[in-house]
Amino acid sequence: MPGQQLQTTAFILARQPSGSDAFEQLTAFSSDHGILLCLARIPKTAASARRGSAARSEGRLDLFDEAELWLESSNQGRTWFITEHRLVQRGTPRHAQLARQHPQHLRRAPQQLVQRAALAAQPLAAPL
Numbered sequence: 001m002p003g004q005q006l007q008t009t010a011f012i013l014a015r016q017p018s019g020s021d022a023f024e025q026l027t028a029f030s031s032d033h034g035i036l037l038c039l040a041r042i043p044k045t046a047a048s049a050r051r052g053s054a055a056r057s058e059g060r061l062d063l064f065d066e067a068e069l070w071l072e073s074s075n076q077g078r079t080w081f082i083t084e085h086r087l088v089q090r091g092t093p094r095h096a097q098l099a100r101q102h103p104q105h106l107r108r109a110p111q112q113l114v115q116r117a118a119l120a121a122q123p124l125a126a127p128l
Contacts, residue, residue, distance in 0.1 A: 003074040008033055009088060012065045026061060026082070028069065038071065040082045064091025 010028035018025040018039055026038040040061065061067055066089040071080035 003072045006071040009068050038080045
């Protein structure tokens with residue numbers, strides 16, 4: 001039986017190791033689906049570099065990135081595997097740097113991202 005599939009646009013709120021060398025755990029927020037716990041495959045070259053500067057490839061998602069995600073779940077939507085993603089907008093390096101240095105302030109970030117997602121989801125007003 002094929003797993004559930006979902007396509008959504010989301011903001012990346014957190015990144016952390018998943019306990020496996022092949023995946024990393026991402027927490028994403030989608031205005032349509034709320035908070036999503038996702039697992040993203042780590043490219044083999046990045047896994048061997050162990051999250052060093054060489055591991056930050058263009059194809060990987062980082063904090064505060066906005067991305068279109070294609071997800072699949074085999075456990076009723078509790079954990080989603082990112083099968084494909086397309087970067088919509090790269091998060092600012094300054095925000096990502098501050099979040100890494102001061103993780104206690106990350107609690108404020110979701111509210112700002114929720115507001116940004118809500119604005120992005122609003123239809124454009126017709127010209128007068």
